[in-house]
Amino acid sequence: MVTDRVAAKKKVQLIKNLPTLPGMIDKISRAVDSKRFSAADIGKLISKDQVLTAKVLKLANSAFFGFSRKVGSLTQALVLLGFDVVKGLILTSSVFDLMKGQSAELWRHSMAVATVSNIIATEIGMEEVEEVGLAGLLHDLGKVVLRVHMIEDRQSIDELVEVEEMPVRDAEREVLGFDHTQVGQWLAESWKLPEQLLEPIRWHHKPEASRQAPKYTAVVHFADILVRAYGCGDGGDPWVPPLDRHAMKLLALDSAKLRNIIDVMCDKLVEDPGEFTV
Amino acid sequence: MIKVQVAKLVEGQVLAQDVSRDDGVVLMTKGRQITPEVISLLERLQVDSVVVEGDAFASEEERQAYVDQAEKALRMRFSRVENDPLLMAIREILAAKLRSGCILGGPKANGPATDTSEKLLKPGGKRS
Numbered sequence: 001m002v003t004d005r006v007a008a009k010k011k012v013q014l015i016k017n018l019p020t021l022p023g024m025i026d027k028i029s030r031a032v033d034s035k036r037f038s039a040a041d042i043g044k045l046i047s048k049d050q051v052l053t054a055k056v057l058k059l060a061n062s063a064f065f066g067f068s069r070k071v072g073s074l075t076q077a078l079v080l081l082g083f084d085v086v087k088g089l090i091l092t093s094s095v096f097d098l099m100k101g102q103s104a105e106l107w108r109h110s111m112a113v114a115t116v117s118n119i120i121a122t123e124i125g126m127e128e129v130e131e132v133g134l135a136g137l138l139h140d141l142g143k144v145v146l147r148v149h150m151i152e153d154r155q156s157i158d159e160l161v162e163v164e165e166m167p168v169r170d171a172e173r174e175v176l177g178f179d180h181t182q183v184g185q186w187l188a189e190s191w192k193l194p195e196q197l198l199e200p201i202r203w204h205h206k207p208e209a210s211r212q213a214p215k216y217t218a219v220v221h222f223a224d225i226l227v228r229a230y231g232c233g234d235g236g237d238p239w240v241p242p243l244d245r246h247a248m249k250l251l252a253l254d255s256a257k258l259r260n261i262i263d264v265m266c267d268k269l270v271e272d273p274g275e276f277t278v
Numbered sequence: 279m280i281k282v283q284v285a286k287l288v289e290g291q292v293l294a295q296d297v298s299r300d301d302g303v304v305l306m307t308k309g310r311q312i313t314p315e316v317i318s319l320l321e322r323l324q325v326d327s328v329v330v331e332g333d334a335f336a337s338e339e340e341r342q343a344y345v346d347q348a349e350k351a352l353r354m355r356f357s358r359v360e361n362d363p364l365l366m367a368i369r370e371i372l373a374a375k376l377r378s379g380c381i382l383g384g385p386k387a388n389g390p391a392t393d394t395s396e397k398l399l400k401p402g403g404k405r406s
Contacts, residue, residue: 240355243364255367258371
Protein backbone atom coordinates (compact mmCIF):
# COMPACT_ATOMS: atom_id res chain seq x y z
CA MET A 1 0.00 0.00 0.00
CA VAL A 2 1.38 3.42 -0.87
CA THR A 3 1.76 6.06 1.77
CA ASP A 4 -0.65 8.94 1.95
CA ARG A 5 2.09 11.33 0.90
CA VAL A 6 2.72 9.47 -2.31
CA ALA A 7 -1.01 9.42 -2.96
CA ALA A 8 -1.22 13.15 -2.31
CA LYS A 9 1.64 13.81 -4.70
CA LYS A 10 0.05 11.72 -7.42
CA LYS A 11 -3.19 13.52 -6.85
CA VAL A 12 -1.59 16.94 -7.34
CA GLN A 13 0.17 15.67 -10.44
CA LEU A 14 -3.06 14.37 -11.84
CA ILE A 15 -5.09 17.46 -11.05
CA LYS A 16 -2.54 19.61 -12.86
CA ASN A 17 -3.18 17.46 -15.88
CA LEU A 18 -6.97 17.54 -15.76
CA PRO A 19 -8.37 18.48 -19.12
CA THR A 20 -9.69 22.01 -19.31
CA LEU A 21 -13.12 22.89 -20.54
CA PRO A 22 -13.30 23.64 -24.23
CA GLY A 23 -13.53 27.40 -24.79
CA MET A 24 -16.84 26.87 -26.54
CA ILE A 25 -18.52 25.79 -23.28
CA ASP A 26 -17.47 29.02 -21.65
CA LYS A 27 -18.88 31.12 -24.45
CA ILE A 28 -22.14 29.22 -24.42
CA SER A 29 -22.46 29.32 -20.64
CA ARG A 30 -22.07 33.07 -20.73
CA ALA A 31 -24.64 33.36 -23.50
CA VAL A 32 -27.12 31.28 -21.49
CA ASP A 33 -26.49 33.20 -18.28
CA SER A 34 -27.04 36.54 -19.98
CA LYS A 35 -30.59 35.32 -20.83
CA ARG A 36 -30.64 37.41 -23.98
CA PHE A 37 -30.04 34.42 -26.16
CA SER A 38 -32.59 32.03 -27.63
CA ALA A 39 -32.00 28.36 -28.39
CA ALA A 40 -31.52 29.38 -32.02
CA ASP A 41 -28.79 31.88 -31.11
CA ILE A 42 -26.95 29.33 -29.02
CA GLY A 43 -27.38 26.75 -31.77
CA LYS A 44 -25.74 29.21 -34.17
CA LEU A 45 -22.91 29.79 -31.74
CA ILE A 46 -22.11 26.08 -31.51
CA SER A 47 -22.58 25.59 -35.26
CA LYS A 48 -19.50 27.74 -35.84
CA ASP A 49 -17.50 24.74 -34.71
CA GLN A 50 -18.45 22.14 -37.29
CA VAL A 51 -16.59 19.24 -35.76
CA LEU A 52 -18.28 19.88 -32.44
CA THR A 53 -21.66 20.23 -34.14
CA ALA A 54 -21.27 16.89 -35.85
CA LYS A 55 -20.29 15.20 -32.60
CA VAL A 56 -23.16 16.67 -30.61
CA LEU A 57 -25.69 15.63 -33.25
CA LYS A 58 -24.23 12.15 -33.48
CA LEU A 59 -24.56 11.71 -29.73
CA ALA A 60 -28.04 13.25 -29.67
CA ASN A 61 -29.12 10.70 -32.27
CA SER A 62 -27.50 7.73 -30.57
CA ALA A 63 -29.39 4.84 -29.06
CA PHE A 64 -29.35 6.08 -25.49
CA PHE A 65 -31.63 9.03 -26.05
CA GLY A 66 -33.98 6.91 -28.10
CA PHE A 67 -35.79 9.71 -29.92
CA SER A 68 -38.00 8.27 -32.61
CA ARG A 69 -37.16 11.16 -34.94
CA LYS A 70 -33.73 12.27 -35.94
CA VAL A 71 -32.36 15.35 -34.19
CA GLY A 72 -31.36 17.34 -37.25
CA SER A 73 -30.06 20.63 -35.91
CA LEU A 74 -28.43 22.08 -32.85
CA THR A 75 -31.43 24.29 -32.19
CA GLN A 76 -33.61 21.22 -32.17
CA ALA A 77 -31.14 19.45 -29.89
CA LEU A 78 -31.22 22.38 -27.49
CA VAL A 79 -35.02 22.44 -27.43
CA LEU A 80 -35.39 18.67 -27.08
CA LEU A 81 -32.56 17.98 -24.68
CA GLY A 82 -32.15 21.27 -22.86
CA PHE A 83 -28.98 23.27 -22.52
CA ASP A 84 -27.50 21.22 -19.67
CA VAL A 85 -27.64 18.03 -21.66
CA VAL A 86 -26.15 19.62 -24.78
CA LYS A 87 -23.40 21.05 -22.61
CA GLY A 88 -22.84 17.57 -21.24
CA LEU A 89 -22.60 16.16 -24.75
CA ILE A 90 -19.96 18.73 -25.64
CA LEU A 91 -18.07 17.78 -22.49
CA THR A 92 -18.38 14.10 -23.25
CA SER A 93 -17.09 14.43 -26.77
CA SER A 94 -14.08 16.41 -25.58
CA VAL A 95 -13.31 13.89 -22.84
CA PHE A 96 -13.53 10.94 -25.13
CA ASP A 97 -11.41 12.75 -27.70
CA LEU A 98 -8.67 12.27 -25.14
CA MET A 99 -8.83 8.55 -25.44
CA LYS A 100 -9.32 8.18 -29.17
CA GLY A 101 -8.67 4.61 -30.11
CA GLN A 102 -7.10 3.96 -26.72
CA SER A 103 -10.04 2.26 -25.20
CA ALA A 104 -12.94 1.58 -27.49
CA GLU A 105 -14.21 -0.87 -24.89
CA LEU A 106 -14.48 1.73 -22.12
CA TRP A 107 -16.41 3.89 -24.56
CA ARG A 108 -18.76 1.00 -25.35
CA HIS A 109 -19.23 0.41 -21.63
CA SER A 110 -20.05 4.10 -21.06
CA MET A 111 -22.49 4.28 -23.97
CA ALA A 112 -24.20 1.11 -22.78
CA VAL A 113 -24.53 2.45 -19.21
CA ALA A 114 -26.01 5.65 -20.68
CA THR A 115 -28.52 3.61 -22.68
CA VAL A 116 -29.52 1.45 -19.72
CA SER A 117 -29.73 4.47 -17.36
CA ASN A 118 -32.17 5.98 -19.80
CA ILE A 119 -34.19 2.75 -19.93
CA ILE A 120 -34.39 2.49 -16.12
CA ALA A 121 -35.30 6.18 -15.73
CA THR A 122 -38.08 5.75 -18.28
CA GLU A 123 -39.38 2.60 -16.61
CA ILE A 124 -39.64 4.22 -13.17
CA GLY A 125 -41.21 7.35 -14.62
CA MET A 126 -38.47 9.90 -13.99
CA GLU A 127 -38.92 13.11 -15.93
CA GLU A 128 -35.33 13.98 -16.77
CA VAL A 129 -34.47 10.78 -18.66
CA GLU A 130 -31.99 12.50 -20.98
CA GLU A 131 -30.03 13.95 -18.12
CA VAL A 132 -30.00 10.61 -16.33
CA GLY A 133 -28.62 9.08 -19.54
CA LEU A 134 -25.92 11.72 -19.57
CA ALA A 135 -25.02 10.92 -15.96
CA GLY A 136 -24.59 7.31 -17.08
CA LEU A 137 -22.42 8.34 -19.98
CA LEU A 138 -20.12 10.34 -17.73
CA HIS A 139 -19.98 7.96 -14.76
CA ASP A 140 -16.50 6.63 -15.54
CA LEU A 141 -15.03 10.02 -16.43
CA GLY A 142 -12.26 9.40 -13.90
CA LYS A 143 -11.17 6.22 -15.68
CA VAL A 144 -10.68 8.14 -18.91
CA VAL A 145 -8.42 10.64 -17.19
CA LEU A 146 -6.46 7.89 -15.42
CA ARG A 147 -5.91 6.03 -18.66
CA VAL A 148 -4.62 9.09 -20.44
CA HIS A 149 -2.56 10.78 -17.74
CA MET A 150 -1.20 7.98 -15.59
CA ILE A 151 -0.06 5.50 -18.15
CA GLU A 152 2.48 3.68 -15.97
CA ASP A 153 0.14 3.45 -13.00
CA ARG A 154 -2.52 2.28 -15.40
CA GLN A 155 -0.33 -0.67 -16.32
CA SER A 156 0.19 -1.59 -12.65
CA ILE A 157 -3.56 -1.35 -12.11
CA ASP A 158 -4.31 -3.58 -15.11
CA GLU A 159 -1.76 -6.07 -13.83
CA LEU A 160 -3.42 -6.26 -10.42
CA VAL A 161 -6.74 -6.90 -12.15
CA GLU A 162 -5.32 -9.55 -14.48
CA VAL A 163 -2.91 -11.35 -12.18
CA GLU A 164 -4.35 -10.82 -8.71
CA GLU A 165 -7.93 -10.77 -10.02
CA MET A 166 -8.64 -7.66 -8.02
CA PRO A 167 -11.64 -5.45 -8.86
CA VAL A 168 -10.40 -2.40 -10.75
CA ARG A 169 -11.45 0.08 -8.08
CA ASP A 170 -9.49 -1.75 -5.36
CA ALA A 171 -6.50 -1.95 -7.70
CA GLU A 172 -6.67 1.82 -8.29
CA ARG A 173 -6.66 2.46 -4.56
CA GLU A 174 -3.78 0.05 -4.07
CA VAL A 175 -1.63 1.74 -6.71
CA LEU A 176 -2.70 5.38 -6.42
CA GLY A 177 -4.26 5.77 -2.98
CA PHE A 178 -7.51 6.97 -4.58
CA ASP A 179 -9.86 5.68 -7.25
CA HIS A 180 -11.55 6.75 -10.49
CA THR A 181 -14.68 8.01 -8.73
CA GLN A 182 -12.57 10.60 -6.88
CA VAL A 183 -10.73 11.61 -10.04
CA GLY A 184 -14.11 11.97 -11.72
CA GLN A 185 -15.28 14.14 -8.86
CA TRP A 186 -12.25 16.46 -9.13
CA LEU A 187 -12.85 16.89 -12.82
CA ALA A 188 -16.60 17.37 -12.39
CA GLU A 189 -15.91 20.01 -9.74
CA SER A 190 -13.35 21.84 -11.83
CA TRP A 191 -15.86 21.84 -14.69
CA LYS A 192 -18.64 22.95 -12.35
CA LEU A 193 -20.93 20.12 -13.41
CA PRO A 194 -24.30 20.10 -11.61
CA GLU A 195 -24.82 17.78 -8.61
CA GLN A 196 -27.03 15.39 -10.56
CA LEU A 197 -24.04 14.62 -12.81
CA LEU A 198 -21.34 14.91 -10.16
CA GLU A 199 -22.90 12.59 -7.59
CA PRO A 200 -23.41 9.60 -9.90
CA ILE A 201 -19.77 10.03 -11.00
CA ARG A 202 -18.59 10.08 -7.39
CA TRP A 203 -20.98 7.58 -5.81
CA HIS A 204 -22.01 5.04 -8.43
CA HIS A 205 -20.21 2.36 -6.40
CA LYS A 206 -21.59 3.62 -3.08
CA PRO A 207 -25.00 5.11 -3.85
CA GLU A 208 -26.10 5.49 -0.24
CA ALA A 209 -23.57 8.34 0.11
CA SER A 210 -25.34 10.48 -2.49
CA ARG A 211 -27.17 13.37 -0.81
CA GLN A 212 -28.17 15.77 -3.58
CA ALA A 213 -29.04 13.33 -6.36
CA PRO A 214 -29.74 9.92 -4.77
CA LYS A 215 -32.13 8.78 -7.49
CA TYR A 216 -29.78 9.65 -10.36
CA THR A 217 -27.00 7.86 -8.52
CA ALA A 218 -29.16 4.80 -7.84
CA VAL A 219 -30.13 4.56 -11.53
CA VAL A 220 -26.51 4.77 -12.70
CA HIS A 221 -25.41 2.28 -10.03
CA PHE A 222 -27.95 -0.29 -11.23
CA ALA A 223 -27.31 0.46 -14.93
CA ASP A 224 -23.58 -0.17 -14.42
CA ILE A 225 -24.39 -3.52 -12.83
CA LEU A 226 -26.80 -4.53 -15.59
CA VAL A 227 -24.31 -3.60 -18.32
CA ARG A 228 -21.58 -5.60 -16.59
CA ALA A 229 -24.03 -8.47 -16.24
CA TYR A 230 -24.84 -8.26 -19.95
CA GLY A 231 -21.14 -7.99 -20.75
CA CYS A 232 -21.07 -4.98 -23.06
CA GLY A 233 -17.73 -3.20 -23.32
CA ASP A 234 -15.05 -3.23 -20.65
CA GLY A 235 -15.33 -1.25 -17.43
CA GLY A 236 -11.88 -2.30 -16.25
CA ASP A 237 -12.64 -5.73 -14.82
CA PRO A 238 -15.16 -8.39 -15.83
CA TRP A 239 -17.07 -8.93 -12.57
CA VAL A 240 -20.56 -7.86 -11.59
CA PRO A 241 -20.10 -5.73 -8.45
CA PRO A 242 -22.34 -5.99 -5.36
CA LEU A 243 -25.82 -4.53 -5.69
CA ASP A 244 -26.70 -1.83 -3.18
CA ARG A 245 -29.98 -2.46 -1.36
CA HIS A 246 -30.51 1.20 -0.55
CA ALA A 247 -30.38 2.06 -4.27
CA MET A 248 -32.81 -0.74 -5.13
CA LYS A 249 -35.25 0.54 -2.52
CA LEU A 250 -35.14 3.99 -4.13
CA LEU A 251 -35.81 2.53 -7.58
CA ALA A 252 -38.70 0.43 -6.22
CA LEU A 253 -38.67 -2.05 -9.09
CA ASP A 254 -41.07 -4.97 -9.02
CA SER A 255 -40.27 -8.12 -10.97
CA ALA A 256 -42.37 -7.03 -13.98
CA LYS A 257 -40.47 -3.75 -14.25
CA LEU A 258 -37.13 -5.49 -13.83
CA ARG A 259 -37.96 -7.97 -16.56
CA ASN A 260 -39.06 -5.16 -18.84
CA ILE A 261 -35.82 -3.25 -18.26
CA ILE A 262 -33.79 -6.34 -19.16
CA ASP A 263 -35.90 -7.00 -22.27
CA VAL A 264 -35.48 -3.43 -23.53
CA MET A 265 -31.79 -3.53 -22.69
CA CYS A 266 -31.24 -6.65 -24.78
CA ASP A 267 -33.20 -5.06 -27.66
CA LYS A 268 -31.30 -1.80 -27.57
CA LEU A 269 -27.81 -3.09 -27.00
CA VAL A 270 -28.11 -5.37 -30.03
CA GLU A 271 -27.81 -2.11 -31.98
CA ASP A 272 -24.31 -1.90 -30.51
CA PRO A 273 -23.98 1.41 -28.72
CA GLY A 274 -20.24 1.30 -29.33
CA GLU A 275 -20.61 2.21 -32.96
CA PHE A 276 -21.50 5.78 -32.08
CA THR A 277 -17.90 6.73 -31.54
CA VAL A 278 -17.08 10.40 -31.40
CA MET B 279 -31.73 -10.82 -33.31
CA ILE B 280 -28.63 -9.50 -34.91
CA LYS B 281 -27.53 -6.52 -36.94
CA VAL B 282 -26.47 -7.45 -40.45
CA GLN B 283 -25.06 -5.37 -43.29
CA VAL B 284 -27.44 -5.23 -46.23
CA ALA B 285 -24.73 -6.66 -48.48
CA LYS B 286 -24.57 -9.74 -46.25
CA LEU B 287 -28.30 -10.42 -45.94
CA VAL B 288 -29.46 -13.89 -46.88
CA GLU B 289 -32.76 -14.79 -48.46
CA GLY B 290 -35.29 -16.05 -45.92
CA GLN B 291 -34.10 -13.92 -43.00
CA VAL B 292 -36.79 -11.86 -41.27
CA LEU B 293 -36.58 -8.20 -40.19
CA ALA B 294 -36.65 -8.03 -36.39
CA GLN B 295 -36.90 -4.24 -36.20
CA ASP B 296 -38.43 -1.56 -38.41
CA VAL B 297 -36.09 0.01 -40.93
CA SER B 298 -36.27 3.80 -40.63
CA ARG B 299 -34.82 6.64 -42.60
CA ASP B 300 -32.64 9.17 -40.79
CA ASP B 301 -35.59 11.50 -40.26
CA GLY B 302 -37.65 8.76 -38.64
CA VAL B 303 -39.84 7.78 -41.60
CA VAL B 304 -40.36 4.02 -41.50
CA LEU B 305 -39.25 2.42 -44.77
CA MET B 306 -40.01 -1.18 -43.95
CA THR B 307 -41.76 -2.77 -41.01
CA LYS B 308 -40.49 -5.64 -38.92
CA GLY B 309 -41.62 -9.13 -39.81
CA ARG B 310 -40.84 -8.71 -43.48
CA GLN B 311 -39.02 -11.58 -45.09
CA ILE B 312 -35.78 -10.89 -46.94
CA THR B 313 -36.00 -11.62 -50.68
CA PRO B 314 -33.69 -10.52 -53.52
CA GLU B 315 -36.22 -7.73 -54.23
CA VAL B 316 -36.10 -6.53 -50.63
CA ILE B 317 -32.29 -6.51 -50.70
CA SER B 318 -32.14 -4.45 -53.87
CA LEU B 319 -34.78 -2.07 -52.49
CA LEU B 320 -32.74 -1.60 -49.31
CA GLU B 321 -29.67 -0.94 -51.42
CA ARG B 322 -31.49 1.66 -53.48
CA LEU B 323 -32.71 3.32 -50.28
CA GLN B 324 -29.05 3.41 -49.19
CA VAL B 325 -29.68 1.49 -45.98
CA ASP B 326 -26.38 0.18 -44.56
CA SER B 327 -27.56 -2.44 -42.14
CA VAL B 328 -30.74 -3.90 -40.65
CA VAL B 329 -31.64 -5.97 -37.61
CA VAL B 330 -32.91 -9.45 -38.45
CA GLU B 331 -34.26 -12.35 -36.43
CA GLY B 332 -32.02 -15.21 -35.50
CA ASP B 333 -28.33 -15.16 -35.04
CA ALA B 334 -25.15 -15.30 -36.99
CA PHE B 335 -24.38 -18.97 -36.68
CA ALA B 336 -23.80 -21.31 -39.55
CA SER B 337 -25.13 -24.38 -37.77
CA GLU B 338 -27.00 -25.53 -34.70
CA GLU B 339 -23.72 -26.94 -33.29
CA GLU B 340 -22.05 -23.60 -33.69
CA ARG B 341 -24.96 -21.87 -31.98
CA GLN B 342 -24.90 -24.34 -29.12
CA ALA B 343 -21.15 -23.86 -28.72
CA TYR B 344 -21.68 -20.12 -28.51
CA VAL B 345 -24.49 -20.46 -25.96
CA ASP B 346 -22.38 -22.79 -23.81
CA GLN B 347 -19.41 -20.47 -23.88
CA ALA B 348 -21.48 -17.34 -23.33
CA GLU B 349 -23.26 -18.96 -20.39
CA LYS B 350 -19.93 -19.89 -18.87
CA ALA B 351 -18.78 -16.29 -19.27
CA LEU B 352 -22.08 -15.08 -17.78
CA ARG B 353 -21.58 -17.29 -14.70
CA MET B 354 -18.01 -16.06 -14.37
CA ARG B 355 -19.17 -12.42 -14.42
CA PHE B 356 -21.57 -13.20 -11.57
CA SER B 357 -19.08 -15.38 -9.67
CA ARG B 358 -18.48 -12.85 -6.88
CA VAL B 359 -22.11 -12.07 -6.10
CA GLU B 360 -23.55 -15.56 -5.83
CA ASN B 361 -24.85 -14.83 -2.33
CA ASP B 362 -27.25 -12.16 -3.65
CA PRO B 363 -30.60 -13.71 -4.61
CA LEU B 364 -31.69 -10.69 -6.66
CA LEU B 365 -28.53 -10.73 -8.76
CA MET B 366 -28.90 -14.48 -9.17
CA ALA B 367 -32.43 -13.90 -10.47
CA ILE B 368 -31.05 -11.37 -12.95
CA ARG B 369 -28.43 -13.89 -14.03
CA GLU B 370 -31.13 -16.47 -14.69
CA ILE B 371 -33.19 -14.01 -16.75
CA LEU B 372 -30.09 -13.27 -18.84
CA ALA B 373 -29.27 -16.97 -19.20
CA ALA B 374 -32.81 -17.59 -20.46
CA LYS B 375 -32.46 -14.73 -22.95
CA LEU B 376 -29.19 -16.24 -24.12
CA ARG B 377 -30.78 -19.63 -24.70
CA SER B 378 -33.65 -18.04 -26.59
CA GLY B 379 -31.26 -16.52 -29.12
CA CYS B 380 -30.19 -13.20 -27.63
CA ILE B 381 -26.53 -12.36 -28.17
CA LEU B 382 -25.17 -11.03 -24.90
CA GLY B 383 -22.41 -8.47 -24.96
CA GLY B 384 -23.78 -6.90 -28.13
CA PRO B 385 -22.56 -7.92 -31.57
CA LYS B 386 -18.95 -7.30 -32.46
CA ALA B 387 -17.96 -6.17 -35.93
CA ASN B 388 -17.15 -9.71 -37.03
CA GLY B 389 -19.97 -12.00 -36.16
CA PRO B 390 -21.26 -13.03 -32.77
CA ALA B 391 -19.78 -11.79 -29.54
CA THR B 392 -17.95 -14.93 -28.61
CA ASP B 393 -15.58 -13.81 -25.97
CA THR B 394 -12.44 -15.88 -26.17
CA SER B 395 -10.23 -13.76 -23.96
CA GLU B 396 -8.73 -15.68 -21.09
CA LYS B 397 -9.55 -12.82 -18.77
CA LEU B 398 -13.28 -13.22 -19.16
CA LEU B 399 -13.29 -16.95 -18.68
CA LYS B 400 -11.29 -17.16 -15.52
CA PRO B 401 -13.21 -18.65 -12.61
CA GLY B 402 -13.98 -16.99 -9.29
CA GLY B 403 -10.74 -15.39 -8.28
CA LYS B 404 -9.71 -13.56 -5.20
CA ARG B 405 -12.27 -11.40 -3.53
CA SER B 406 -11.35 -7.93 -2.42
